Amino acid sequence: MLTQNLPEYWEDLYKAKKDAWWDTGKTSPILEEFFKHPSCPKTGRVLVPGAGRGYDAAAWAARGHETLAVDFSGTAYTALTALSEKQRKLSVLNIDLFELSPKSTEPFDIIYEYCCFNSIHPGRRDEYFEVWDKMLTPNGIVVAAFYPIIRSTSLEGPPHPTSEGELMARLDGVFDMAEKIIPKKSLKDRAGKEEIWILKKAQH
Numbered sequence: 001m002l003t004q005n006l007p008e009y010w011e012d013l014y015k016a017k018k019d020a021w022w023d024t025g026k027t028s029p030i031l032e033e034f035f036k037h038p039s040c041p042k043t044g045r046v047l048v049p050g051a052g053r054g055y056d057a058a059a060w061a062a063r064g065h066e067t068l069a070v071d072f073s074g075t076a077y078t079a080l081t082a083l084s085e086k087q088r089k090l091s092v093l094n095i096d097l098f099e100l101s102p103k104s105t106e107p108f109d110i111i112y113e114y115c116c117f118n119s120i121h122p123g124r125r126d127e128y129f130e131v132w133d134k135m136l137t138p139n140g141i142v143v144a145a146f147y148p149i150i151r152s153t154s155l156e157g158p159p160h161p162t163s164e165g166e167l168m169a170r171l172d173g174v175f176d177m178a179e180k181i182i183p184k185k186s187l188k189d190r191a192g193k194e195e196i197w198i199l200k201k202a203q204h
């Protein structure tokens with residue numbers, strides 16, 4: 001059976017045009033809002049795991065950040081490659097993000113998360129946080145837009161829901177939440193269900 005752990009699962013959704021829940025065809029409004037926030041870093045290399053067609057990754061690059069967009073779907077990669085040809089600060093990797101390693105790719109100052117955490121099988125969430133941890137510089141930050149944060153008794157998805165309690169439990173000892181930002185410019189169906197958490201490596 002195809003699960004969301006496999007690129008074919010995502011490829012099938014792209015090919016069947018079932019990408020409407022995430023692909024809005026433009027930069028996320030909450031990212032544009034975040035760019036104006038005082039906590040948004042002005043410099044630093046950015047990693048965007050599960051970048052999709054890359055509107056947000058390209059927006060970071062257009063802002064002047066060297067940006068690496070990672071996605072294992074062929075359709076996403078083709079779109080990302082086309083963007084990177086126009087945007088010289090954007091580069092692209094067509095691999096499973098769980099294969100990212102600081103041995104082959106320098107760690108990043110910023111990891112930008114939006115609709116990748118909720119796409120990964122919930123059983124791999126700790127593993128995903130380990131990827132952030134190893135791919136982040138010691139003083140780096142994760143800009144994580146978590147959606148949907150809701151009270152739910154089901155983990156069905158994607159998008160798989162999460163909750164503040166789950167996040168605090170999983171992040172404990174790995175990342176500290178430095179700041180929580182409630183976006184004002186969420187897409188209509190995401191309003192009130194998403195938060196941007198700024199995470200820093202836990203101080204031991």
Ligand SMILES: C[S@@+](CC[C@H](N)C(=O)[O-])C[C@H]1O[C@@H](n2cnc3c(N)ncnc32)[C@H](O)[C@@H]1O
Nearest residue numbers: 010022050051052071072073096097114115119
């Ligand atoms: C729901 S889409 C979100 C895309 C983008 N972040 C956005 O907000 O528009 C999830 C993307 O993550 C990619 N993806 C899921 N699991 C992945 C993995 N393990 N490695 C690389 N890419 C992955 C999928 O191919 C898909 O393009």
